[in-house]
Amino acid sequence: MNKHVSVMPEKAIEMLNIKEDGIYVDGTLGRGGHSKKILEKLKTGKLYCFDLDEEAIEESRNYLKDYDNVVFIHDNFRNIADYVEHADGILLDLGVSSPQFDEGNRGFSYRYDGPLDMRMDQNSTLSAYDVVNGYPQEKLEKILREYGEERFARKIAGEIVKNRPISTTLELVDVIKQALPTKVLNKKGHPAKQSFQAIRIEVNQELDSLKAFLEETDRILNEKGRLVIITFHSLEDRIVKQYFKKLTTVDDDKRIALRPEDVRVPDYRLPNHGEKASEEEISVNRRSKSAIIRGVEKDYGKNR
Numbered sequence: 001m002n003k004h005v006s007v008m009p010e011k012a013i014e015m016l017n018i019k020e021d022g023i024y025v026d027g028t029l030g031r032g033g034h035s036k037k038i039l040e041k042l043k044t045g046k047l048y049c050f051d052l053d054e055e056a057i058e059e060s061r062n063y064l065k066d067y068d069n070v071v072f073i074h075d076n077f078r079n080i081a082d083y084v085e086h087a088d089g090i091l092l093d094l095g096v097s098s099p100q101f102d103e104g105n106r107g108f109s110y111r112y113d114g115p116l117d118m119r120m121d122q123n124s125t126l127s128a129y130d131v132v133n134g135y136p137q138e139k140l141e142k143i144l145r146e147y148g149e150e151r152f153a154r155k156i157a158g159e160i161v162k163n164r165p166i167s168t169t170l171e172l173v174d175v176i177k178q179a180l181p182t183k184v185l186n187k188k189g190h191p192a193k194q195s196f197q198a199i200r201i202e203v204n205q206e207l208d209s210l211k212a213f214l215e216e217t218d219r220i221l222n223e224k225g226r227l228v229i230i231t232f233h234s235l236e237d238r239i240v241k242q243y244f245k246k247l248t249t250v251d252d253d254k255r256i257a258l259r260p261e262d263v264r265v266p267d268y269r270l271p272n273h274g275e276k277a278s279e280e281e282i283s284v285n286r287r288s289k290s291a292i293i294r295g296v297e298k299d300y301g302k303n304r
């Protein structure tokens with residue numbers, strides 16, 4: 001059974017505009033849900049899949065065992081250029097998978113007790129324990145504020161430092177709760193959600209990976225190639241949105257400086273402006289609630 005329900009699978013496949021002989025990349029294999037949909041569309045084409053998590057690679061290897069045109073790569077998608085020279089489509093479905101979140105021992109969840117881990121890559125050296133117990137208070141506060149958009153970052157960082165050492169996820173939840181006013185604790189949504197998101201982003205250097213990856217994609221995408229990204233929170237979405245804007249707009253300096261016939265239209269076009277999951281999908285898959293899917297197509301033809 002596939003333990004992770006893919007978000008916006010049909011939309012993602014439609015936006016990738018798959019050619020049966022094309023080269024595709026799934027940068028976030030997870031449990032192989034999107035990958036399988038891509039493979040179903042390929043005939044002579046090939047799919048490269050990346051995941052930082054060895055468990056994801058092993059489970060998907062089994063799930064996709066009927067296909068011989070798929071390559072599994074246990075590495076960060078930011079290193080895409082080390083493995084793939086050219087591609088007709090690249091997909092990212094960011095964040096953590098349901099099995100990562102639901103298995104207490106991975107330490108991602110504020111609902112189940114487990115060690116303070118949160119590493120997507122079990123070989124990586126920095127864990128949530130190191131961040132929570134080792135970072136100076138100011139650095140913790142900055143992470144909670146920037147990566148968790150947490151209003152009470154200062155109070156939470158102070159409470160964490162006061163209660164060190166903190167060893168488990170539920171101990172951390174208690175400490176976070178101690179720092180929050182009752183009115184916040186009584187609000188809908190889990191009070192530790194933002195802080196856990198922040199620590200997870202720091203442990204896995206998620207935003208740096210995304211930025212580094214985006215810078216690589218232009219060299220890899222073939223003409224008419226598509227880059228499609230599903231994000232789950234505003235920090236990720238902002239990075240993707242701004243990058244896609246850069247790819248698809250001519251900056252005003254060039255517009256003024258050049259003769260009209262010299263103004264190059266952008267090499268990319270936007271097939272859409274960011275879409276959300278349908279109400280129907282959200283009702284059966286809560287993970288899709290915060291998801292936004294965006295895509296760009298490389299289009300050199302417009303400048304010829």
Ligand SMILES: C[S@@+](CC[C@H](N)C(=O)[O-])C[C@H]1O[C@@H](n2cnc3c(N)ncnc32)[C@H](O)[C@@H]1O
Pocket residue numbers: 004005006007027028029030031032033034035050051052053056075076077078093094095096097098120209210
């Ligand atoms: C939301 S899940 C993907 C689910 C998948 N699309 C499916 O349908 O089963 C995200 C996956 O990406 C992996 N991941 C996150 N950041 C990564 C990175 N920088 N490099 C490689 N894998 C990453 C996580 O380990 C996780 O397995």
